[in-house]
Amino acid sequence: MTSTYQVNPGGALSGNLTVPGDKSISHRALILAAIAEGNTTIQGFLQGEDTLATAEAFRKLGVRIDNDGDIVHVEGVGLNGLQQSSQPIDLGNSGTSARLMTGLLSGQSFDSELIGDESLMTRPMQRIVEPLRLMHANIQCSDSGTLPIRISGGSQLKGINYELPVASAQLKSCLLLAGLYADGTTTITENESTRDHTERMLATFAHPVTRDGNKISVKKAEKLIGTEIIIPADFSSAAFFIVAATITPDSDLLLKNVGVNPTRKAMLDIMKLMGADIELEDERELSGEPVANIHIKSSQLEGIDIPEELVPIAIDEFPAILIAAARASGVTRLTGAAELRVKESDRLQAMSDGFTAIGIQTDVTDDGIIVSGGEFNGGSVNSYADHRIAMAFAISGTVAKQPVTISNCDNVTTSFPGFVDIAKQAGININYA
Numbered sequence: 018m019t020s021t022y023q024v025n026p027g028g029a030l031s032g033n034l035t036v037p038g039d040k041s042i043s044h045r046a047l048i049l050a051a052i053a054e055g056n057t058t059i060q061g062f063l064q065g066e067d068t069l070a071t072a073e074a075f076r077k078l079g080v081r082i083d084n085d086g087d088i089v090h091v092e093g094v095g096l097n098g099l100q101q102s103s104q105p106i107d108l109g110n111s112g113t114s115a116r117l118m119t120g121l122l123s124g125q126s127f128d129s130e131l132i133g134d135e136s137l138m139t140r141p142m143q144r145i146v147e148p149l150r151l152m153h154a155n156i157q158c159s160d161s162g163t164l165p166i167r168i169s170g171g172s173q174l175k176g177i178n179y180e181l182p183v184a185s186a187q188l189k190s191c192l193l194l195a196g197l198y199a200d201g202t203t204t205i206t207e208n209e210s211t212r213d214h215t216e217r218m219l220a221t222f223a224h225p226v227t228r229d230g231n232k233i234s235v236k237k238a239e240k241l242i243g244t245e246i247i248i249p250a251d252f253s254s255a256a257f258f259i260v261a262a263t264i265t266p267d268s269d270l271l272l273k274n275v276g277v278n279p280t281r282k283a284m285l286d287i288m289k290l291m292g293a294d295i296e297l298e299d300e301r302e303l304s305g306e307p308v309a310n311i312h313i314k315s316s317q318l319e320g321i322d323i324p325e326e327l328v329p330i331a332i333d334e335f336p337a338i339l340i341a342a343a344r345a346s347g348v349t350r351l352t353g354a355a356e357l358r359v360k361e362s363d364r365l366q367a368m369s370d371g372f373t374a375i376g377i378q379t380d381v382t383d384d385g386i387i388v389s390g391g392e393f394n395g396g397s398v399n400s401y402a403d404h405r406i407a408m409a410f411a412i413s414g415t416v417a418k419q420p421v422t423i424s425n426c427d428n429v430t431t432s433f434p435g436f437v438d439i440a441k442q443a444g445i446n447i448n449y450a
């Protein structure tokens with residue numbers, strides 16, 4: 018039995034809202050805390066299944082982590098203090114955990130095996146296996162390039178120069194973490210920018226990386242130093258409410274303490290090109306990450322051709338952005354987004370199927386989608402067990418003519434525990450069906 022949401026039309030979004038902590042930053046805080054010297058406290062940690070999977074992985078590797086529901090205390094074991102897990106490490110639905118942990122575990126003296134849920138077991142891992150082998154890791158994945166990954170420990174890694182063949186922060190971060198254990202320097206060239214949370218977090222743990230243009234270098238680490246971290250609210254979770262408040266008439270919403278790292282917030286540029294009314298207020302910095310309150314008022318949108326250079330730095334926001342596009346006048350074209358096919362679902366196809374169900378016309382292409390804006394009739398949408406597809410169609414419901422029901426919503430808890438309650442608080446008429 019998996020959960021189904023029903024969203025009834027009407028309502029407007031108003032007031033102040035705080036969404037849970039940033040998923041990407043929570044993973045990185047925990048990973049570096051585990052291998053740091055001394056204790057780390059993490060405030061605002063995302064209590065979602067994905068980040069809890071990372072915490073569980075480290076417990077299996079011998080790290081003491083106390084989680085009181087908001088603040089997480091980690092007793093760092095140092096770079097070489099992890100211990101072999103007696104069982105395979107199950108990373109659930111979390112691609113970030115799988116790819117980052119593989120990089121980290123490639124540099125250890127012991128063997129590891131990584132597995133995940135049905136969706137994660139189909140996601141591409143060859144992209145990390147190949148460069149890790151170039152670094153002399155002894156690592157195997159399945160013949161189809163997926164989990165399970167098996168790492169034979171004890172290889173002394175070597176730094177490499179590597180140009181990322183796909184714009185992926187998970188791949189970059191995997192190699193930076195392996196680079197902490199590699200002789201010499203590991204240099205990664207990224208031709209399109211991707212989220213830089215690992216780079217920032219390494220600096221917070223006193224092991225700065227250097228950046229020269231689009232080349233990022235990390236040296237073998239002597240030690241990381243435990244610290245106190247405050248994690249901002251997740252921009253990718255805020256994105257659903259940014260769109261909901263934009264497309265729902267008479268809305269005026271303030272989202273508080275949201276991470277607005279320039280390598281994450283390109284969705285705001287895309288929404289503004291469409292005509293959205295969004296302001297950043299009280300901009301500041303928390304634990305090396307830019308943070309702001311985001312003020313959104315409803316507005317009429319127009320379809321656009323989405324600039325391709327913004328795609329990798331808005332990659333998780335496309336389910337939400339496409340809902341906005343579907344309410345805009347005219348046509349919106351997304352190109353250069355083939356990576357959306359290998360997320361928790363094939364997000365291009367999943368969005369198109371959902372749009373068909375609620376009466377919006379789309380054409381899916383190899384690397385994108387063309388959306389013709391219009392009225393939402395309402396209907397039944399399958400989220401394909403993808404958290405972001407579920408939340409995207411949930412926010413379509415306020416402006417539909419009839420209720421929208423979304424099935425297969427359990428995985429929303431991977432990134433956004435409490436979504437239904439927070440959506441209700443914002444003014445969306447949502448309930449479990």
Ligand code: S3P
Pocket residue numbers: 040041042113184185186187188190212332333356
């Ligand atoms: C993430 C990177 C992105 C993103 C994912 C989180 C990260 O994946 O889609 O949700 O935390 O590094 P890719 O690196 O595969 O683009």
